[in-house]
Amino acid sequence: MTQQRIGIWIIGAWGGVATTAAVGLSALKQGLTGTSGLVSENPYFEKLNLKNWDQFVVGGHEIRDTSFVEAARYFSENSGVFHPALLQAVEEDLKAYDQNVKPGTLIHVGDTIRSLAGDAVRKFDTESLQETLTRLTNDISEFQKQHDLAHVVVVNLASTEPPVEESAKSLSLAELKESLASAVTSPVPASTLYAIAAMNAGCSHLNFTPSAGTDLPALIELAEEKQVLHAGRDGKTGETLMxxxxxxxxxxxxxxxxxxVGHNIFGNLDGKVLDDPVNKSNKVVSKDHLLTEILGYKPQTLVSIEYIESMGDWKTAWDHIHFKGFLDTKMALQFTWQGTDSILAAPLMLDMVRFTEREWRRGNKSGIMTHLSSFYKSPMQATTPEFERQYQQLEQWADTVSEES
Structure with a gap:
């Protein structure tokens, strides 16, 4: 009997990370690449019986007018990330994934992200909030039905929104529902509207961005009500990982x-969005809180993020650490991290989808997945900020799952 497949529904489907994940998924399915960068391919997790790569189907919401094929070709030409021969080999899969992408929403995305929108999504500008939520939910449900999927994991890979309004942070679920039913403007940003749609469709939700997503009291309540799994927020791929x-x-x-002091430069679409000081402030907060949590005191810190167009998808982080040792002697450590943003992030997204599906298949279908903390800069309900201890929690979760099997 053929096993039902699993859906990966991506918010920001034609962005850099999502496109890289789609190319990578097809390459893995066809045996065209190795498994470097994939945590779930570590030998320790073999006992979990994770889904094979050919058991996943990709779809999503997007606000721009492009495609996986066009985005991958642009990445290849602009950043040298994909070899042309690889793109030719995965093109049919990318075209199939393109058929599953639907227009998203521009509600509370901020002016910078709105400026990227194409004609396909702008025609929904006159929708009411309820019409938007219904449309987004139906898109996911129809995707699951069309492809006969056992489960769908929704992943937010969209560009960073402006910070969430303070009023949204205190809303109860009842208050949020009442506001969404009657208000003219949304009390929450697009990332949270997508999350509500995912939960209404019975899907697990992963937020790989600094945007609010499910990291609000009302959404934590909703996840319990709808009995869905979720985790977030902001993928930990480079400087913050260090x-x-x-x-x-x-x-x-x-x-x-x-x-x-950490100075970051990169030139992809996410960098362009973060060139807006409002959007950037959300990212800087996510990158800067970690040191105080680990050290137990707050050193002087500076995090800068600059958009340098010529860099393309390549990013460089330079850090200078000034510290004091024995006899109050001052010393310094410096490091430079260079890599392609999407190549670092995409495999982690695929890992989290596999681990989420396994937790869902295990029968635990509700609540925050704290065992995924090692993947995030600002993990929800994390018990430790240290990477090594977070990774040990992932291994402990794997031990528990395998013992139950």
């Missing part, structure tokens, strides 16, 4: 960190 590894070293050796 911080979560290095900061414990300073703490454990009792070396006093006086200042930690």
């Amino acid at each position: 911080k979560s590894v290095l900061a414990p070293m300073f703490a454990h050796r009792n070396l006093n960190v006086m200042s930690w």
Whole structure:
């Protein structure tokens, strides 16, 4: 008997990370690439009986007028990320995925993201809030029905929104429902509307962005009501990953960190959006809180993020750590992290989808998945900010799942 497949519904479907994930999924399915960068392919997780790569189907919501095929071709030409021969090999799969992408929403995305929107999504500008939620929910449900999918995992990979309004942080679920039913403007941003649609469709939800998503009291309530799994927020792929590894070293050796400066440059679409100071503020907060949590005190910090168009999808992070040792001697450590943003992030998204599906298949279908904390800069309800301890939690979860099998 053929097993039912699993859907991956991506918010920001034709963005860099999503396109890289789609190309990678097809390449993995066809055996055209190795498994470097995929946590779920570590030998430790073989016992989990995770879904094979050919058991996933991709769809999603998008606000721009493009396609997986066009986006992948642009990445290949602009950043040298994909070899042309690989793109030719995966093109049919990308075209099939393109058929599953629907227009998203521009409600509370901010002016910078709205400026990227194409004609297909703008025609829904006159919708009411309820009409938008119904449409987004139906898109996901129809995707699941059309492809006879056992389950769908919704993943937010869209560009970073402006910070959520303070009033939304105190809304109960009852208050949110009442507001959505009667208000002219949404009390929550697009990322949260997508999350509500996902939960209404009975889907698990992963937020790989700094945007609010499900990280609001009302959405945590909704997840319990709808009995769905969720996790977030903001994928930990580069500089912050290094911080979560290095900061414990300073703490454990009792070396006093006086200042930690991080300068980031990159040139992809996400970088363009973050060039807007309002959107950037959301990302900076996500990257900067970690040190205080690990060290137990707050050193002087500076996090800068700059859009340099010529960089394309390549990003460089330069960090300068000024610390004090024995006899109050001042010393410094510097590191440079260079990589392609999408190549670092895409496999982690695929990993989380596999782990989420396994938790759903296990029968635990409600609540925040804290065992995925190692994938996030600002993990919801995390018990530790240190990467190594977070990764141990993932392994402990795997032990528990395999013992139950």
